[in-house]
Amino acid sequence: MTFSLSFTHPIFSRHVHSAALSLSSSPPPPPPGFFFLSPPTPTSLRFDFLYRVPQRSAAFSAAETAALLQDTASSAAVLAGAYALVFTFDTLTQKELIQQNLSRKLVHILSGLLFAVSWPIFSNSLLARYFASVVPLVNCVRLVIHGLSLADDQGLIKSVTREGNPKELLRGPLYYVLILILCALVFWRESPVGLISLAMMCGGDGVADILGRRFGSSKLPYNRNKSWVGSISMFVFGFFISVGMLYYYSVLGYFQLDWGWTMCRVALVSLVATVVESLPFTTVVDDNISVPLATMIAAYFSFRP
Numbered sequence: 001m002t003f004s005l006s007f008t009h010p011i012f013s014r015h016v017h018s019a020a021l022s023l024s025s026s027p028p029p030p031p032p033g034f035f036f037l038s039p040p041t042p043t044s045l046r047f048d049f050l051y052r053v054p055q056r057s058a059a060f061s062a063a064e065t066a067a068l069l070q071d072t073a074s075s076a077a078v079l080a081g082a083y084a085l086v087f088t089f090d091t092l093t094q095k096e097l098i099q100q101n102l103s104r105k106l107v108h109i110l111s112g113l114l115f116a117v118s119w120p121i122f123s124n125s126l127l128a129r130y131f132a133s134v135v136p137l138v139n140c141v142r143l144v145i146h147g148l149s150l151a152d153d154q155g156l157i158k159s160v161t162r163e164g165n166p167k168e169l170l171r172g173p174l175y176y177v178l179i180l181i182l183c184a185l186v187f188w189r190e191s192p193v194g195l196i197s198l199a200m201m202c203g204g205d206g207v208a209d210i211l212g213r214r215f216g217s218s219k220l221p222y223n224r225n226k227s228w229v230g231s232i233s234m235f236v237f238g239f240f241i242s243v244g245m246l247y248y249y250s251v252l253g254y255f256q257l258d259w260g261w262t263m264c265r266v267a268l269v270s271l272v273a274t275v276v277e278s279l280p281f282t283t284v285v286d287d288n289i290s291v292p293l294a295t296m297i298a299a300y301f302s303f304r305p
Helices: 055-094 100-117 128-147 154-160 166-170 172-186 192-215 228-251 259-278 287-302
Strands: 002-008 015-022 045-050 223-227
Touching: 055 100, 055 128, 055 154, 100 128, 100 154, 100 172, 100 192, 100 228, 128 154, 128 166, 128 172, 154 166, 166 172, 172 192, 172 287, 192 223, 192 228, 192 259, 192 287, 223 228, 223 259, 228 259, 259 287
Parallel strands: 002 045
Antiparallel strands: 002 015
């Protein structure tokens, strides 16, 4: 019986070296047969030591690299868009083409909604949500720096504060970006909860403030700082913006929703958020905390499987 050890070239796929060991009493083969380029005889037992390039590993590494580049580019694009948005409204405010309060609310509405709309441009990597969260995190650090007066940026202060006081940056605007981070990290594209929360906080609450200040002469009986127009506007716009966000994500294949039940659930969540926003405790709990957290709780139980 003969044992043969052979080495196979990974490129040419042929045996270039083999070693044979005879265990029988027959005489060993002649020396020229010890090294051969042809396969061993069929009667031999051969153990092949093969070297192969780990193609699957290389492919997986290439996919990871592509996802990393995609997420990095997406973060940079969204961050540039966020700065462009604030810069645009700051310029409009400085040129007195738009009032400061309206500018602040439009930034409030658009920045969060555009952030949520941008999530699909990130990859399917597990790290994608963290790359997306870099954008509000940068703004969070920026708000803390200017809120503590470690640096001065009058454009930022005028764009996102009510009275032009830098300390305001550490309240509502800071809570706002923290909610953006929370929705991205916890819910991401996997749940309607985060999208509805951002729709109610950014769209519903923002539009309610704009229309309530302009047309809200009739006040709520239990809160003289809120109006019927503002509350109705929050419910209506929060509802339609939420449905629009869910439809956008369902078209992209992230959700499969029964729209009959979905509309009822969104209406219920919008009603809960509207009632919470109308309650007279805004001096204790900021709307940028109470509205999204109430929405998260209501949406979680409404859309729970």
